[in-house]
Amino acid sequence: MILPDPAQCSSELLASLAASIKEFGEFASETAKHIADGDLPRDQLDRITKEGQEAVEAILAMMKLARVTHEAQYGPRPSACGGRK
Numbered sequence: 001m002i003l004p005d006p007a008q009c010s011s012e013l014l015a016s017l018a019a020s021i022k023e024f025g026e027f028a029s030e031t032a033k034h035i036a037d038g039d040l041p042r043d044q045l046d047r048i049t050k051e052g053q054e055a056v057e058a059i060l061a062m063m064k065l066a067r068v069t070h071e072a073q074y075g076p077r078p079s080a081c082g083g084r085k
Contacts, residue, residue, distance in 0.1 A: 006072035007065055016062040023058040027051040 007013045030051045034044040071077070 006069040013062075013066060013069065016058075016065050020055070020058040020062045023051075023055040027055040 007016075027048075031048050034040060034048055
């Protein structure tokens with residue numbers, strides 16, 4: 001698995017956060033439009049699924065960027081077992 005480079009400044013983290021919020025907004029808008037009448041044919045379900053997946057991917061990308069940025073600043077998080085095998 002290839003991790004992204006750490007953010008070089010807070011604006012990269014903010015841009016990633018804004019992108020995830022934008023994707024979630026698009027998902028919410030599409031979903032609201034398609035469920036308003038209570039009828040949900042396959043093409044509308046597919047659109048909701050696509051928008052939802054894009055939102056999840058944007059959120060996960062932001063979380064990864066935050067994690068690698070933190071680790072670049074403070075080092076990796078200790079293992080849950082305290083380093084013991």
